[in-house]
Amino acid sequence: MESISKNDRSKLWLELWRDLFSSPIHLDSAISKRPGPAKGWLAESFGVTLRRPTQVFKEAGIRTQGAEWWNWSPEQLAEWEGARKLSVFWSSFSSADAIRSRFKSGLAVESDYPPEVLKKWVADFGPEVAKRLVDQFGQPPRVSVRLTQALSPEEFLTQVKADSIHLGQAKPSRWAARGIVFNDYAPVLSAPATKDGFEKGLFEIQDEGSQVMAAFALDPLTQMSLLSDRPTQSKPSLDLEALRNAKAPSPLNVIDACAGAGGKTLALADLLHGRGRVYAYDTSLKKIQALKKRVRGQASNIQAMTIPNGEETQFLKKYAASADIVLVDAPCSGWGVFRRNPDIKWRQDREKLSEMPEIQLRLLGEYQALVKKGGRLVFGVCTFRPEESTAVVEAFGKKHPEFKSVGGGYLGPESCDGFYMFAWERS
Numbered sequence: 295m296e297s298i299s300k301n302d303r304s305k306l307w308l309e310l311w312r313d314l315f316s317s318p319i320h321l322d323s324a325i326s327k328r329p330g331p332a333k334g335w336l337a338e339s340f341g342v343t344l345r346r347p348t349q350v351f352k353e354a355g356i357r358t359q360g361a362e363w364w365n366w367s368p369e370q371l372a373e374w375e376g377a378r379k380l381s382v383f384w385s386s387f388s389s390a391d392a393i394r395s396r397f398k399s400g401l402a403v404e405s406d407y408p409p410e411v412l413k414k415w416v417a418d419f420g421p422e423v424a425k426r427l428v429d430q431f432g433q434p435p436r437v438s439v440r441l442t443q444a445l446s447p448e449e450f451l452t453q454v455k456a457d458s459i460h461l462g463q464a465k466p467s468r469w470a471a472r473g474i475v476f477n478d479y480a481p482v483l484s485a486p487a488t489k490d491g492f493e494k495g496l497f498e499i500q501d502e503g504s505q506v507m508a509a510f511a512l513d514p515l516t517q518m519s520l521l522s523d524r525p526t527q528s529k530p531s532l533d534l535e536a537l538r539n540a541k542a543p544s545p546l547n548v549i550d551a552c553a554g555a556g557g558k559t560l561a562l563a564d565l566l567h568g569r570g571r572v573y574a575y576d577t578s579l580k581k582i583q584a585l586k587k588r589v590r591g592q593a594s595n596i597q598a599m600t601i602p603n604g605e606e607t608q609f610l611k612k613y614a615a616s617a618d619i620v621l622v623d624a625p626c627s628g629w630g631v632f633r634r635n636p637d638i639k640w641r642q643d644r645e646k647l648s649e650m651p652e653i654q655l656r657l658l659g660e661y662q663a664l665v666k667k668g669g670r671l672v673f674g675v676c677t678f679r680p681e682e683s684t685a686v687v688e689a690f691g692k693k694h695p696e697f698k699s700v701g702g703g704y705l706g707p708e709s710c711d712g713f714y715m716f717a718w719e720r721s
């Protein structure tokens with residue numbers, strides 16, 4: 295980062311700010327498209343700004359009109375005069391480390407969240423959980439990776455240790471059997487010690503909670519002990535060593551119905567030790583293309599397909615009752631990923647929020663038809679809103695008594711993103 299001038303840093307910052315709020319792209323994707331040397335610095339400066347705006351504005355000498363800031367539309371934010379001041383403020387920090395040490399002290403406070411979100415947390419889970427959510431979402435996200443069966447945690451951690459200049463410290467995840475978590479931002483895709491392993495497909499960047507959801511789809515009863523009936527109360531009680539050494543499950547037909555760019559698809563394929571089949575569906579051609587690129591020949595048991603939105607029943611008729619497991623990782627409000635994508639705090643479109651449960655229920659209704667007798671349907675979302683989690687599960691259960699509840703619950707956001715997951719079995 296030292297090689298980029300102060301002036302260019304300021305320009306880069308302002309450009310990212312404007313792109314972030316003038317398109318639906320989220321912070322982590324927006325940063326991933328920036329030049330390599332600037333990524334860590336941008337991740338740090340944007341992360342602190344959006345997670346803890348109260349403290350940053352004070353330090354940068356910026357005044358906002360109290361809570362009004364939460365009512366600005368993305369378009370207003372993109373054009374906001376204060377962003378220019380912030381870009382100048384941040385350009386005086388020459389590295390991510392400099393930002394980290396300056397903002398090391400300080401916790402998120404209530405005014406770092408939209409008042410509506412806070413009120414909702416208190417109403418849904420009580421003031422103690424709400425307070426923990428404020429704290430936990432105010433902390434920086436960790437880089438976490440999922441190791442494939444071909445790379446042991448010991449081997450990977452030895453590589454990381456040998457490259458402490460680029461990668462810092464890492465340790466095994468407390469939740470995900472094949473997860474490794476870094477203390478700070480870690481450029482695992484480009485650091486000399488890990489670049490080669492990534493190119494060979496030996497590990498993937500994947501949030502620990504997302505890894506747990508894939509494991510839950512294959513084995514809900516084991517993973518259930520991590521889940522809780524309220525967020526911020528996950529229980530790291532699994533014998534991860536035993537899970538890592540477990541034999542491959544019998545080959546299964548698994549459908550990842552809302553596969554996106556394939557984070558969970560790849561995890562499922564690897565958990566099956568390359569056996570069975572994982573069918574990845576999504577309505578977005580771009581995402582399915584990204585998924586195919588990501589598979590890059592490492593998993594031969596993945597088949598990806600774009601599904602026309604609204605025509606699922608017709609399109610998938612020939613696959614009715616064919617799957618052992620169907621995972622519906624449905625679109626949602628994303629309130630569980632405030633730490634990684636704090637820009638979501640400004641994208642609370644009430645109308646869209648109110649449509650989410652209907653969309654989730656519709657998708658469950660469509661994809662349940664693919665589950666064979668005795669097979670499993672798994673629902674997942676990266677949010678804690680009861681309307682999009684427990685209420686959807688309840689409504690689906692009433693409509694489909696042929697599906698018997700296996701159970702589920704909330705995970706995170708202690709160190710991972712926040713999720714809700716639930717499983718049924720077709721009787």
Ligand SMILES: C[S@@+](CC[C@H](N)C(=O)[O-])C[C@H]1O[C@@H](n2cnc3c(N)ncnc32)[C@H](O)[C@@H]1O
Binds near residue numbers: 557
């Ligand atoms: C929460 S994201 C999935 C994330 C993904 N499973 C992962 O692990 O990265 C929800 C996905 O559902 C997709 N989607 C929306 N409607 C759909 C439908 N009718 N059928 C299949 N996928 C759909 C969206 O395009 C989006 O990629």
